[in-house]
Every structure is written in structure tokens, then in C-alpha cells.
Amino acid sequence: MTKVNLNADMAEGFGAYDIGDDAAMLKIVRSANVACGFHGGDANVMDRVCAAAKEKGVSIGAHPGFNDLWGFGRRRISMPAREIEAMIAYQVGALQAMAAMHGLKVTHMKPHGALNNMASEDRNLAEAIVRATTAVDPTIILLATTGSELFKAGESLGAPTASEVFADRTYDGAGNLTSRKRDDAMIRDPDRAVEHVLRMVETGRVRSTDGVEVPVIVHSICVHGDEPTGPAIAGAVRKALEARGIEVVPLPDVPLN
DSSP: OOEEEEEEEEOOOBTTBOOSOHHHHHTTOSEEEEEOSSSSOOHHHHHHHHHHHHHHTOEEEEEOOOSOTTTTTOSOOOOOHHHHHHHHHHHHHHHHHHHHHTTOOEEEEOOOHHHHHHHHHOHHHHHHHHHHHHHHOTTSEEEEETTSHHHHHHHHTTOOEEEEEESSBOBOTTSSBOOTTSTTSBOOOHHHHHHHHHHHHHHSEEEOTTSOEEEOOOSEEEEETTSTTHHHHHHHHHHHHHHTTOEEOOGGGSOOO
16 A cells, blocks of 8 residues: 655744644644744744644644744745754754653654745755754754655755655746746645646656656645645545545655655
8 A cells, every 4th residue: 555644834923923733734744844933933832732732643844934023934035054054953942842852753854945945956055954953963854845846855965855746836847946936936726736746646756737748756745734725625535535545644654655
């Protein structure tokens, strides 16, 4: 039986403000990417999500981003590599502390938003992120966009590295996520998301917005928790995968070789 992971970005609210339906998502996904306070999240939000993830048997990972609450971490910021390393280590450490309060371990790390997009293109930035993560804990799985410079850097530097695809995002002909400035960047229809995911899982390819068939490796499938359609898409994707005999498991249980 094939095993894949289904993950979601969550804990992205802040103070009195909620973003996404974390409770609903945690009933469906098997891994949670927990915002660590820079682009979203705070101690109380992280605490709640860690507690709920433990109850549901969901593995947790750090989801560090740029220190940009106003822009939700989706604005590009140029920083020296050493500052990137410190920023990543700081946020991973924050989640480790919250996880320890619940007897949990941080099992993976996935950069957020603009930081992730930039690391997908920039090898030097990607290597800084990998160095910081492995310095904190060399067993943490790097969750990186399939085919990206971050994925390549993780493998090159010897970090356990998982390849991620997106259920609710489209791809361009170079294999990058379509810019959010475009109207076709997001997939919000559950049936279309299921077709999109099954094509990637069953053929190892994704059809880009310009018709190019781009190779992909599918260890983990992401659904964005901040989207109102997140729970519906996650539920439909999980149901479709399991109907085909594909086991949906926490990320540490996915074979990476």
C-alpha cells in the first residue's frame, strides 16, 4: 500500500484574530505546519494547536516565516544568510518549547509564504534554511516544494527531505507555484483539487497552467489552512486517496527513499 502525507499550514491566527478552521483541519490532515509567531501565530495559538494535534494523533512541524504580520509573510524581504539562519532557529525553537509542554516532538520544518518561494529559487537562501534547521535538530524532516532549490539543498546537505505538492495551488511551466497575483493561482473547487492531486500521485506529473507536464515527487500534499475551502478540499482529497488504497499517514511514517 502506498503511503502519503496530507498536511496543512495552521495556527496562523494572532491574539483575538482567527485565520482558518484549525479544529476542522486537524480532523482530516495527518501533519500540521504550525506558525511560530512571525507571520502569524502566538504562544496561545501554538499551545492550542499543539494540544489538539496531540489529541488527534497529528504530527507537528515548524512553519517559520518572515517577521511580517501585516503582510502575512507573503512579502519578499532581503536578508543576510546569517540573519535567515537565526530567524529560522528562533522560530523552530519556539515551537519545540511549546511542543515539549505537551510531550510532543517537532518532526518537520516547512518555510512559509515568501520565504518558501524565495528558497525554492535561491540556492544560497535554501542552504541557510537547511543549516539552521539541522543545527537545531538534525532529525527534523525538511518539507520542501518538489523540484525546488530548497529540496535540492536538503538532499545535498544530508537533511531528511520530503517532497511536497499542493492540492490547492496551480503550477507554471517551470514547476514553480503560480504567482498569487494571477487569478488561476488557487484551486478552490474540491473536485478539481482531487483530480489535480490524483494526477500527481498516479502519474508523477503535474499539468501546468500552460499545458506543460512537469515531473513531481509526492511525499506530502498540502492544503492551505487559511483558505475557507481548506477543510472541504482536505476532506475530499483524503477520501479520494483512501478510496484508491493509498494510506494517509503522519509525515514521519512516509518512506522518503
